[in-house]
Amino acid sequence: MIHVSRLTKFYGDYPAVQDVTFDVGAGQVVGFLGPNGAGKSTTMRILAGYLTATSGSATIAGHDVVWDSLEVRRRIGYMPESCPLYHEMRITEYLHFRAGIKGLYGAKRRQRIDYVLKRCWLEDVRRQIIGTLSKGYRQRVGLADALLAAPPVLILDEPTAGLDPTQIRSTRELIRELGREHTILLSTHILSEVEMTCDHAIIIHRGRVAAQGTLSELKDRASAGAGLVAAFDGQIDDTALASLEGVTAVQKESVDGIVRVRLKSDDVASLTPRLCNLAAAKGWKVREIRPERPTLEDLFVQITGRENA
Numbered sequence: 001m002i003h004v005s006r007l008t009k010f011y012g013d014y015p016a017v018q019d020v021t022f023d024v025g026a027g028q029v030v031g032f033l034g035p036n037g038a039g040k041s042t043t044m045r046i047l048a049g050y051l052t053a054t055s056g057s058a059t060i061a062g063h064d065v066v067w068d069s070l071e072v073r074r075r076i077g078y079m080p081e082s083c084p085l086y087h088e089m090r091i092t093e094y095l096h097f098r099a100g101i102k103g104l105y106g107a108k109r110r111q112r113i114d115y116v117l118k119r120c121w122l123e124d125v126r127r128q129i130i131g132t133l134s135k136g137y138r139q140r141v142g143l144a145d146a147l148l149a150a151p152p153v154l155i156l157d158e159p160t161a162g163l164d165p166t167q168i169r170s171t172r173e174l175i176r177e178l179g180r181e182h183t184i185l186l187s188t189h190i191l192s193e194v195e196m197t198c199d200h201a202i203i204i205h206r207g208r209v210a211a212q213g214t215l216s217e218l219k220d221r222a223s224a225g226a227g228l229v230a231a232f233d234g235q236i237d238d239t240a241l242a243s244l245e246g247v248t249a250v251q252k253e254s255v256d257g258i259v260r261v262r263l264k265s266d267d268v269a270s271l272t273p274r275l276c277n278l279a280a281a282k283g284w285k286v287r288e289i290r291p292e293r294p295t296l297e298d299l300f301v302q303i304t305g306r307e308n309a
Protein backbone atom coordinates (compact mmCIF):
# COMPACT_ATOMS: atom_id res chain seq x y z
CA MET A 1 0.00 0.00 0.00
CA ILE A 2 2.86 2.36 0.87
CA HIS A 3 5.99 1.80 -1.16
CA VAL A 4 9.11 3.85 -0.46
CA SER A 5 12.22 3.42 -2.56
CA ARG A 6 15.65 4.93 -1.88
CA LEU A 7 14.12 8.10 -0.46
CA THR A 8 16.66 10.80 0.36
CA LYS A 9 16.11 14.33 1.70
CA PHE A 10 18.80 16.93 2.21
CA TYR A 11 18.14 20.14 4.15
CA GLY A 12 20.90 22.25 2.63
CA ASP A 13 23.83 19.88 2.88
CA TYR A 14 22.40 18.02 5.89
CA PRO A 15 21.08 14.56 5.01
CA ALA A 16 17.94 14.14 7.18
CA VAL A 17 16.79 11.01 5.31
CA GLN A 18 19.16 8.78 3.36
CA ASP A 19 18.33 5.95 1.01
CA VAL A 20 15.22 4.88 2.93
CA THR A 21 13.37 1.90 1.45
CA PHE A 22 10.36 0.13 2.94
CA ASP A 23 6.94 -1.26 2.16
CA VAL A 24 3.75 -1.18 4.18
CA GLY A 25 1.26 -3.82 3.10
CA ALA A 26 -2.50 -3.23 3.00
CA GLY A 27 -4.03 -3.62 6.46
CA GLN A 28 -0.72 -3.49 8.31
CA VAL A 29 -0.12 -1.27 11.32
CA VAL A 30 3.53 -0.29 11.15
CA GLY A 31 5.49 1.53 13.83
CA PHE A 32 8.05 3.99 12.51
CA LEU A 33 10.46 4.04 15.37
CA GLY A 34 13.50 6.21 15.94
CA PRO A 35 15.14 8.62 18.36
CA ASN A 36 14.66 12.41 18.09
CA GLY A 37 15.99 13.77 14.83
CA ALA A 38 16.08 10.35 13.14
CA GLY A 39 14.08 11.55 10.12
CA LYS A 40 10.60 10.21 10.93
CA SER A 41 8.64 13.43 10.42
CA THR A 42 10.64 14.29 7.31
CA THR A 43 9.75 10.93 5.72
CA MET A 44 6.09 11.28 6.70
CA ARG A 45 5.85 14.81 5.32
CA ILE A 46 7.24 13.55 2.01
CA LEU A 47 4.64 10.75 1.96
CA ALA A 48 1.86 13.23 2.71
CA GLY A 49 3.03 15.52 -0.10
CA TYR A 50 4.07 18.43 2.15
CA LEU A 51 7.74 18.16 1.27
CA THR A 52 9.55 16.98 -1.82
CA ALA A 53 12.35 14.46 -1.62
CA THR A 54 15.82 15.23 -2.94
CA SER A 55 15.87 11.83 -4.64
CA GLY A 56 14.12 8.48 -4.54
CA SER A 57 10.41 7.85 -4.86
CA ALA A 58 7.31 6.92 -2.90
CA THR A 59 3.90 5.68 -3.92
CA ILE A 60 0.68 5.20 -2.01
CA ALA A 61 -1.83 2.72 -3.46
CA GLY A 62 0.20 2.88 -6.66
CA HIS A 63 0.10 6.69 -6.95
CA ASP A 64 3.33 8.67 -6.92
CA VAL A 65 3.40 11.16 -4.04
CA VAL A 66 4.85 13.89 -6.26
CA TRP A 67 3.32 13.31 -9.71
CA ASP A 68 -0.05 12.11 -8.51
CA SER A 69 -0.31 14.05 -5.29
CA LEU A 70 -4.06 14.74 -5.51
CA GLU A 71 -4.85 11.03 -5.82
CA VAL A 72 -2.50 10.38 -2.90
CA ARG A 73 -4.19 13.00 -0.73
CA ARG A 74 -7.57 11.40 -1.41
CA ARG A 75 -6.28 8.16 0.03
CA ILE A 76 -4.45 9.30 3.13
CA GLY A 77 -5.32 10.85 6.45
CA TYR A 78 -2.25 12.66 7.74
CA MET A 79 -1.88 13.80 11.30
CA PRO A 80 1.20 16.02 11.52
CA GLU A 81 3.44 16.34 14.59
CA SER A 82 1.82 19.62 15.65
CA CYS A 83 -1.59 19.95 14.07
CA PRO A 84 -2.06 23.26 12.28
CA LEU A 85 -5.52 23.96 13.67
CA TYR A 86 -7.42 27.24 13.34
CA HIS A 87 -7.55 28.44 16.91
CA GLU A 88 -10.53 30.77 16.57
CA MET A 89 -12.85 28.10 15.15
CA ARG A 90 -15.11 25.76 17.08
CA ILE A 91 -14.35 22.05 16.64
CA THR A 92 -17.42 21.37 14.50
CA GLU A 93 -16.77 24.48 12.36
CA TYR A 94 -13.21 23.34 11.79
CA LEU A 95 -14.28 19.83 10.85
CA HIS A 96 -16.94 21.21 8.45
CA PHE A 97 -14.28 23.40 6.87
CA ARG A 98 -11.85 20.47 6.53
CA ALA A 99 -14.61 18.18 5.23
CA GLY A 100 -15.35 20.74 2.49
CA ILE A 101 -11.70 20.72 1.43
CA LYS A 102 -11.83 16.94 1.32
CA GLY A 103 -14.89 16.98 -0.93
CA LEU A 104 -17.49 15.83 1.61
CA TYR A 105 -20.90 17.51 1.32
CA GLY A 106 -24.47 17.30 2.60
CA ALA A 107 -25.67 14.35 4.64
CA LYS A 108 -22.43 12.45 4.06
CA ARG A 109 -20.46 15.32 5.59
CA ARG A 110 -22.67 15.51 8.70
CA GLN A 111 -22.56 11.77 9.10
CA ARG A 112 -18.75 11.60 8.90
CA ILE A 113 -18.36 14.54 11.31
CA ASP A 114 -20.66 12.86 13.84
CA TYR A 115 -18.70 9.64 13.39
CA VAL A 116 -15.24 11.18 13.94
CA LEU A 117 -16.47 13.28 16.90
CA LYS A 118 -17.68 10.08 18.50
CA ARG A 119 -14.63 8.03 17.54
CA CYS A 120 -12.18 10.60 18.93
CA TRP A 121 -14.16 11.31 22.13
CA LEU A 122 -14.97 14.87 21.16
CA GLU A 123 -18.78 14.88 21.37
CA ASP A 124 -18.90 16.71 24.70
CA VAL A 125 -16.62 19.51 23.52
CA ARG A 126 -17.82 19.77 19.92
CA ARG A 127 -18.79 23.44 20.31
CA GLN A 128 -15.61 24.49 22.13
CA ILE A 129 -13.21 26.96 20.50
CA ILE A 130 -10.04 25.14 19.44
CA GLY A 131 -7.74 27.77 20.98
CA THR A 132 -9.16 26.94 24.42
CA LEU A 133 -8.60 23.17 24.14
CA SER A 134 -5.86 21.37 26.03
CA LYS A 135 -3.07 19.73 24.03
CA GLY A 136 -4.58 16.28 24.30
CA TYR A 137 -7.90 17.47 22.91
CA ARG A 138 -6.15 19.27 20.05
CA GLN A 139 -4.42 15.99 19.20
CA ARG A 140 -7.85 14.38 19.07
CA VAL A 141 -9.09 17.06 16.70
CA GLY A 142 -6.05 16.35 14.50
CA LEU A 143 -6.88 12.65 14.50
CA ALA A 144 -10.57 13.38 13.80
CA ASP A 145 -9.48 15.48 10.82
CA ALA A 146 -7.27 12.64 9.54
CA LEU A 147 -10.22 10.22 9.75
CA LEU A 148 -12.83 12.52 8.16
CA ALA A 149 -12.77 11.28 4.59
CA ALA A 150 -12.43 7.62 5.66
CA PRO A 151 -9.04 7.26 3.93
CA PRO A 152 -7.62 3.76 3.52
CA VAL A 153 -4.19 4.92 4.74
CA LEU A 154 -3.42 6.80 7.95
CA ILE A 155 -0.08 8.50 8.51
CA LEU A 156 0.13 9.53 12.14
CA ASP A 157 3.15 11.47 13.38
CA GLU A 158 3.53 10.79 17.11
CA PRO A 159 -0.21 10.56 17.82
CA THR A 160 0.28 10.12 21.55
CA ALA A 161 2.90 12.83 22.13
CA GLY A 162 1.89 15.18 24.92
CA LEU A 163 -1.06 13.11 26.13
CA ASP A 164 -1.68 12.09 29.73
CA PRO A 165 -1.51 8.36 30.59
CA THR A 166 -5.27 7.81 30.35
CA GLN A 167 -5.45 9.55 26.99
CA ILE A 168 -2.41 7.60 25.77
CA ARG A 169 -4.14 4.36 26.67
CA SER A 170 -7.39 5.28 24.94
CA THR A 171 -5.56 6.60 21.86
CA ARG A 172 -3.62 3.34 21.58
CA GLU A 173 -6.86 1.39 21.81
CA LEU A 174 -8.35 3.60 19.12
CA ILE A 175 -5.32 3.02 16.86
CA ARG A 176 -5.62 -0.72 17.36
CA GLU A 177 -9.29 -0.55 16.39
CA LEU A 178 -8.55 1.67 13.40
CA GLY A 179 -5.94 -0.87 12.33
CA ARG A 180 -8.77 -3.25 11.43
CA GLU A 181 -10.04 -0.87 8.75
CA HIS A 182 -7.00 1.18 7.75
CA THR A 183 -3.37 0.74 6.79
CA ILE A 184 -1.44 2.73 9.37
CA LEU A 185 2.08 4.13 9.55
CA LEU A 186 2.63 5.66 12.96
CA SER A 187 5.78 7.28 14.26
CA THR A 188 6.93 7.21 17.83
CA HIS A 189 10.02 6.95 19.94
CA ILE A 190 8.16 4.94 22.57
CA LEU A 191 8.91 1.24 22.19
CA SER A 192 6.05 -0.01 24.30
CA GLU A 193 3.69 1.89 22.02
CA VAL A 194 4.92 -0.11 19.03
CA GLU A 195 4.61 -3.34 21.00
CA MET A 196 1.04 -2.48 21.98
CA THR A 197 -0.30 -1.19 18.70
CA CYS A 198 1.77 -2.43 15.75
CA ASP A 199 2.44 -5.71 14.02
CA HIS A 200 5.49 -4.49 12.10
CA ALA A 201 8.17 -1.93 12.86
CA ILE A 202 10.73 0.05 10.93
CA ILE A 203 13.61 1.37 13.03
CA ILE A 204 15.17 4.50 11.59
CA HIS A 205 18.40 5.96 12.93
CA ARG A 206 20.27 8.99 11.62
CA GLY A 207 18.14 9.08 8.50
CA ARG A 208 18.67 5.44 7.57
CA VAL A 209 16.58 2.31 8.05
CA ALA A 210 18.50 0.27 10.61
CA ALA A 211 16.07 -2.66 10.91
CA GLN A 212 12.59 -3.63 9.78
CA GLY A 213 10.29 -6.60 10.08
CA THR A 214 7.55 -8.10 12.18
CA LEU A 215 7.91 -7.55 15.91
CA SER A 216 8.88 -11.19 16.43
CA GLU A 217 11.52 -11.01 13.67
CA LEU A 218 13.00 -7.93 15.28
CA LYS A 219 13.01 -9.56 18.70
CA ASP A 220 14.71 -12.62 17.22
CA ARG A 221 17.31 -10.31 15.80
CA ALA A 222 17.81 -8.82 19.26
CA SER A 223 18.25 -12.29 20.67
CA ALA A 224 21.26 -13.13 18.49
CA GLY A 225 23.89 -13.90 21.13
CA ALA A 226 21.29 -14.02 23.93
CA GLY A 227 21.49 -16.72 26.54
CA LEU A 228 20.25 -18.22 29.77
CA VAL A 229 19.87 -16.65 33.16
CA ALA A 230 20.21 -18.99 36.13
CA ALA A 231 20.24 -18.53 39.89
CA PHE A 232 21.53 -20.95 42.54
CA ASP A 233 21.49 -21.05 46.35
CA GLY A 234 25.04 -21.22 47.68
CA GLN A 235 28.33 -21.49 45.86
CA ILE A 236 28.81 -23.08 42.46
CA ASP A 237 31.82 -23.97 40.38
CA ASP A 238 31.81 -21.56 37.46
CA THR A 239 34.68 -23.24 35.60
CA ALA A 240 32.29 -26.19 35.13
CA LEU A 241 29.76 -23.76 33.68
CA ALA A 242 32.26 -22.23 31.29
CA SER A 243 33.24 -25.65 29.97
CA LEU A 244 29.62 -26.65 29.24
CA GLU A 245 29.22 -27.39 25.54
CA GLY A 246 27.82 -24.40 23.65
CA VAL A 247 28.61 -21.74 26.27
CA THR A 248 30.44 -18.77 24.80
CA ALA A 249 30.61 -16.49 27.86
CA VAL A 250 29.74 -16.56 31.57
CA GLN A 251 28.90 -13.62 33.81
CA LYS A 252 28.50 -14.28 37.51
CA GLU A 253 27.44 -12.24 40.52
CA SER A 254 26.67 -13.23 44.12
CA VAL A 255 24.16 -11.36 46.25
CA ASP A 256 23.02 -12.51 49.72
CA GLY A 257 24.15 -16.09 49.16
CA ILE A 258 22.40 -16.34 45.79
CA VAL A 259 24.61 -16.80 42.75
CA ARG A 260 23.24 -15.41 39.49
CA VAL A 261 24.85 -16.36 36.22
CA ARG A 262 24.22 -15.29 32.66
CA LEU A 263 25.38 -17.79 30.08
CA LYS A 264 25.77 -16.68 26.49
CA SER A 265 25.14 -19.27 23.83
CA ASP A 266 24.09 -19.49 20.21
CA ASP A 267 21.85 -22.43 20.99
CA VAL A 268 19.90 -21.65 24.15
CA ALA A 269 17.33 -24.41 23.63
CA SER A 270 19.84 -27.27 23.85
CA LEU A 271 21.85 -25.57 26.58
CA THR A 272 18.98 -25.68 29.08
CA PRO A 273 18.91 -29.49 29.55
CA ARG A 274 22.73 -29.62 29.70
CA LEU A 275 22.72 -27.00 32.45
CA CYS A 276 20.04 -28.92 34.37
CA ASN A 277 22.08 -32.13 34.14
CA LEU A 278 25.22 -30.36 35.32
CA ALA A 279 23.38 -28.80 38.28
CA ALA A 280 21.95 -32.19 39.24
CA ALA A 281 25.37 -33.90 38.96
CA LYS A 282 27.04 -31.22 41.09
CA GLY A 283 24.19 -31.03 43.59
CA TRP A 284 23.63 -27.28 43.03
CA LYS A 285 20.39 -25.88 44.40
CA VAL A 286 18.66 -24.35 41.40
CA ARG A 287 16.42 -21.32 42.06
CA GLU A 288 15.61 -20.54 38.47
CA ILE A 289 16.75 -21.20 34.92
CA ARG A 290 15.19 -19.14 32.15
CA PRO A 291 16.04 -17.91 28.69
CA GLU A 292 16.79 -14.22 28.41
CA ARG A 293 13.78 -12.64 26.75
CA PRO A 294 15.06 -10.07 24.31
CA THR A 295 12.86 -7.03 23.87
CA LEU A 296 12.46 -4.51 21.12
CA GLU A 297 14.21 -2.13 23.47
CA ASP A 298 17.32 -4.34 23.45
CA LEU A 299 17.45 -4.13 19.67
CA PHE A 300 16.77 -0.40 19.71
CA VAL A 301 19.60 0.17 22.19
CA GLN A 302 21.89 -2.14 20.20
CA ILE A 303 21.23 -0.11 17.07
CA THR A 304 21.11 3.43 18.41
CA GLY A 305 23.68 2.92 21.17
CA ARG A 306 26.28 1.31 18.92
CA GLU A 307 26.84 4.37 16.77
CA ASN A 308 26.52 6.86 19.61
CA ALA A 309 29.28 5.14 21.56
Ligand SMILES: Nc1ncnc2c1ncn2[C@@H]1O[C@H](COP(=O)(O)OP(=O)(O)OP(=O)(O)O)[C@@H](O)[C@H]1O
Binds near residue numbers: 014016034035036040
Ligand atom coordinates in the same frame (compact mmCIF):
# COMPACT_ATOMS: atom_id res chain seq x y z
N1 LIG B 1 13.26 22.43 7.78
C1 LIG B 1 14.40 21.91 8.20
N2 LIG B 1 15.58 22.51 7.92
C2 LIG B 1 16.75 21.97 8.34
N3 LIG B 1 16.88 20.83 9.05
C3 LIG B 1 15.73 20.21 9.37
C4 LIG B 1 14.44 20.70 8.97
N4 LIG B 1 13.50 19.86 9.43
C5 LIG B 1 14.17 18.86 10.07
N5 LIG B 1 15.50 19.07 10.04
C6 LIG B 1 16.53 18.19 10.60
O1 LIG B 1 16.40 16.92 10.00
C7 LIG B 1 16.61 15.89 10.96
C8 LIG B 1 15.41 14.95 10.97
O2 LIG B 1 14.29 15.67 11.49
P1 LIG B 1 12.85 15.01 11.70
O3 LIG B 1 11.95 16.09 12.16
O4 LIG B 1 12.49 14.27 10.46
O5 LIG B 1 13.16 13.98 12.86
P2 LIG B 1 12.16 13.09 13.73
O6 LIG B 1 12.64 11.69 13.59
O7 LIG B 1 10.76 13.40 13.37
O8 LIG B 1 12.48 13.58 15.20
P3 LIG B 1 11.50 13.82 16.47
O9 LIG B 1 11.39 12.50 17.16
O10 LIG B 1 12.27 14.79 17.31
O11 LIG B 1 10.20 14.36 15.96
C9 LIG B 1 16.86 16.59 12.28
O12 LIG B 1 18.25 16.61 12.51
C10 LIG B 1 16.32 17.97 12.08
O13 LIG B 1 17.04 18.91 12.85
Ligand SMILES: [Mg+2]
Binds near residue numbers: 040041081
Ligand atom coordinates in the same frame (compact mmCIF):
# COMPACT_ATOMS: atom_id res chain seq x y z
MG1 LIG C 1 9.21 14.17 14.34
